[in-house]
Amino acid sequence: MGVEPSSSSCVSTQLEWDTRTVSKARTSISCCSVSSVVANGMDVTMPPVGDLLPSCYYIPSFINRAEEDRIIKDIRKVPDSRWTVLTHRRLLSLPSTLTGPARDTLLDAPLPSYLASVVARLKESRYFTDSTHQQPNHVLINEYKPGEGIMPHEDGPAYAPITATVSLGSHTVLEIYKKNDVGEREAQPSWRILQEPCSLLVTTGHMYAQTLHGISEITVDENLNSDHIVNWDLVEEKGAYQSGKAGRGTRISLTFRDVTKVAKLGGAMKFMSKRSLLQKGRSSCWVLAAGQIRRCRRLRRARKVNDGRGAMTEYHKPFTAAELQSLDIVARVTACLSLAGSSFTIISFLSYAPLRKPVNRLAFSIAISNVFGCLAYSWGRHPVAAGRHSAWCQTQGLFITWFVMTDPLLVMVLAFNVFLTVRTSRNANRLKTIDFYGICFAFVAPAIPAFVFLCWRPDGKTVYGDATLWCWIAREKDILRLVEFYIPVWVMIFTSICLFALSGKQILQVRKKLKIASCKFDSREAVCSPEARERRFSISARAFISRTFSTDSRIPPSLSTNSFKPEVEHVTIERVVPVHSREELDPNDVLPNMIMTTTTTTMASTLPILDPSSSEKGRSRAKTASRFDKIHWKYAKFAFLCTVVLFITWIPISINRVYNNFINPDHQIFGLYFASALCMPLHGFGNFVIYTTTSWTECRDFITCSGHRSSTRNSRRSSHA
Ligand SMILES: O=C(O)CCC(=O)C(=O)O
Numbered sequence: 001m002g003v004e005p006s007s008s009s010c011v012s013t014q015l016e017w018d019t020r021t022v023s024k025a026r027t028s029i030s031c032c033s034v035s036s037v038v039a040n041g042m043d044v045t046m047p048p049v050g051d052l053l054p055s056c057y058y059i060p061s062f063i064n065r066a067e068e069d070r071i072i073k074d075i076r077k078v079p080d081s082r083w084t085v086l087t088h089r090r091l092l093s094l095p096s097t098l099t100g101p102a103r104d105t106l107l108d109a110p111l112p113s114y115l116a117s118v119v120a121r122l123k124e125s126r127y128f129t130d131s132t133h134q135q136p137n138h139v140l141i142n143e144y145k146p147g148e149g150i151m152p153h154e155d156g157p158a159y160a161p162i163t164a165t166v167s168l169g170s171h172t173v174l175e176i177y178k179k180n181d182v183g184e185r186e187a188q189p190s191w192r193i194l195q196e197p198c199s200l201l202v203t204t205g206h207m208y209a210q211t212l213h214g215i216s217e218i219t220v221d222e223n224l225n226s227d228h229i230v231n232w233d234l235v236e237e238k239g240a241y242q243s244g245k246a247g248r249g250t251r252i253s254l255t256f257r258d259v260t261k262v263a264k265l266g267g268a269m270k271f272m273s274k275r276s277l278l279q280k281g282r283s284s285c286w287v288l289a290a291g292q293i294r295r296c297r298r299l300r301r302a303r304k305v306n307d308g309r310g311a312m313t314e315y316h317k318p319f320t321a322a323e324l325q326s327l328d329i330v331a332r333v334t335a336c337l338s339l340a341g342s343s344f345t346i347i348s349f350l351s352y353a354p355l356r357k358p359v360n361r362l363a364f365s366i367a368i369s370n371v372f373g374c375l376a377y378s379w380g381r382h383p384v385a386a387g388r389h390s391a392w393c394q395t396q397g398l399f400i401t402w403f404v405m406t407d408p409l410l411v412m413v414l415a416f417n418v419f420l421t422v423r424t425s426r427n428a429n430r431l432k433t434i435d436f437y438g439i440c441f442a443f444v445a446p447a448i449p450a451f452v453f454l455c456w457r458p459d460g461k462t463v464y465g466d467a468t469l470w471c472w473i474a475r476e477k478d479i480l481r482l483v484e485f486y487i488p489v490w491v492m493i494f495t496s497i498c499l500f501a502l503s504g505k506q507i508l509q510v511r512k513k514l515k516i517a518s519c520k521f522d523s524r525e526a527v528c529s530p531e532a533r534e535r536r537f538s539i540s541a542r543a544f545i546s547r548t549f550s551t552d553s554r555i556p557p558s559l560s561t562n563s564f565k566p567e568v569e570h571v572t573i574e575r576v577v578p579v580h581s582r583e584e585l586d587p588n589d590v591l592p593n594m595i596m597t598t599t600t601t602t603m604a605s606t607l608p609i610l611d612p613s614s615s616e617k618g619r620s621r622a623k624t625a626s627r628f629d630k631i632h633w634k635y636a637k638f639a640f641l642c643t644v645v646l647f648i649t650w651i652p653i654s655i656n657r658v659y660n661n662f663i664n665p666d667h668q669i670f671g672l673y674f675a676s677a678l679c680m681p682l683h684g685f686g687n688f689v690i691y692t693t694t695s696w697t698e699c700r701d702f703i704t705c706s707g708h709r710s711s712t713r714n715s716r717r718s719s720h721a
C-alpha cells in the first residue's frame, strides 16, 4: 500500500524491497487515501517483504522549484558561525542542537519560519501521525559539496522512528546497509535510492530501525539505472540520468524529525527564542539584563559545545562488519591472555605459600577483579548482538563498570601500601588491616554505580547498551561514562603515581643519607647517626629484598638500650615489605649499620649480627651502596611497571573518549578503537607480568615444582649460618 499526501502535486509511493534481490527494485506506486494511512498507521499496515522490510516512501517534486529556490536563499542567510563544519559536510541543527546528558532533549522552540510551508505539508500528509508530537519539531540541514557525504549510520533513539528528508539543489544517492545476524552493518549497501532535487524521502518502521544509511563521498554517481537504483521506476526526471551517470552539485538536505524529549524553556530561554537567538543565530547577549546575560552566556557556551556534537545524535555506526569483527577478535584475544595470566596469579597464590606475601595479596585481589573484567571483555560484541535488553548485554555492562574500576582502585591501595611502608612506622597488623579495608573498598565502591546503572532506566532505556566495542554504558550516554568512569579513573591513576613517586623519593633520600652515614662510619655512629626515619626505612628497604616468609625481626639484647629499639621492637619484616622478592638473605648482605636479627619460619635461627672490623668497613660500605642500588632498582621496577600498565590500559580508550566528546564527535577513528580494544582487556595480563616479575623466583619455583628443594636449601644455609 501507499500513501497519498494531500498536496496534489505530489505522487506518493511506497517502496517495497525484496531483500533477496539486492539491487533489483521491486517497487510499487500506489495512491491511497490519507485517511486509510491514518486509520491503519503507517508502520503496522506494511506486510513483511522478504526477511526484512524497509519502510520507505519516495515522493518526487514534494516541493516545487520556486519553493526550493526560496528555501535555499533563506538558508544561505544563516551566518557561517551558526554552521557546524565537519570534515565532509557542514550542518545546521534547528531550532537548536539536542541537549542533556544523553543529548536527546530538544529545548522547546519553533522551527524557522522559512520552513513553515514544508512543515505544514508534512503535517497535512500525515507522515508523522504516529510520532510523539504528530509533527516534526527538529530539522537537521546538511550541505554537501560534490565529493562530500555522510558515513553509514542510524539516526538513533532520540527521535521518534520517522525521518523525512527533502533534497534541495542537487540529486544524491542514499545507500542503505543491512545489518547482519550479529547486528553489524554489512560491508556493501543493499540498496541505492536516487533522491532528486525537490523530492521527499520518508523512512520509518523497519527501515528506520533495522538499516543504516549513508552517502558516498564521490563527485559522480554511476550505475543510475533500473538495475541499481531501487526507486528507478519512481524517478521523475529519468532523462537527466539517461547516461547512467550524474555529476553532483551542491546539495542541501532538510532532515525533519520528531524529537521525543522536549524541555520547556525557562524565562531567559523564552526571551532568547523570542529574540530569535536560536533561530537567527545571533550570538550577542547585549540586549539582556544582567542576570539574563549570565544565563545567556552559559547557554551560548553550552551551545558551542553541543554544536560540535550535534551529529552525535545521529548515533553513528561508522565501522563495517569486517572492522567491527577485527575489533571483536582483538579484544577477545587480549582478554583471553589476561584471563590466563590472572588465573595463573590466583592459582599460584592459593597453592604456593611462599607467594602469599603482602604485595601479592593485592596482586591476588587485582587478579580476581581482572578475571571478571576480562571475562566480560572476552565476550566481545556478542552481548551487543544479543540485544540491549538481553541479560548477557546487561551482565557485560555490569562486569565492566564494576571490575574494571576495581583494578585502578586496587593499584591505588597498593601504592598507598608502599607509601605507608616506606614513610610511616605502622606495624604489620595495622598495614594488613588497612590493606583489608582498601581491598573491600575497591570491590564494594564500584559495585554501587554498577548496580544503579543496571536498575536505572533514564528515558525508559537501559543505561547499559551498545558502546561499539562491547555492551557498556551506552554510546548515547557518553557524558555519563566520562563523569562516572574516566574522570575517577584518571584521578586514581595520578594519585597512585604520586604515591609511588613520594615513596621513590624517600628511597632515594635514604640511599643518599646512608652513603653519607657510611662515610662517617664508626662503631658508635653505626648505631646512632642515621635519623630514626631513615633507620626505619633501612629495615623496609632490606625487607624489599628479603625473604618472602620472614615473620619476625628482633633487636638483639645488645641493642636493647639504644634508640633503635622502640622502633623495631614490634616490627615484623612483613610490616615493612611492600614488595618482596625472594632473594636469599645472605649474611654478608646485611647492611653494616643495621644491627638487628632476622628469623624466618624456615630458618628458625638468627642471622649473625654484624660488627664489622675496620678492615672490612670498605667492603661493607660498597656492599651497602650496591644493596641500596638493588633495592632502588627493585622499587623503581615495580612502580614503573604499575605505571606502565595503567597507562597502556587507559590511554588509548581515554584519548578516544576525549576525541569523540570534545574534538570531533562525528568522526570515529578506527585506529583509536583498535588500540582501545587491544589495550583495555590487556590489563589483566599486565598485572600478571608485574606479579611474575616482582616474585620471579617463587613463580619459577612454583612452575618447576622446586619449592621443596628451595626450602631445603634455605634451611641448610641458615643452619650453616
Ligand atoms: O542528507 C541526507 O540525505 C541524509 C542526512 C542524514 O542521514 C542525517 O542527517 O541523519
Ligand SMILES: [Fe+2]
Pocket: 153, 154, 155, 213, 314
Ligand atoms: Fe541519517
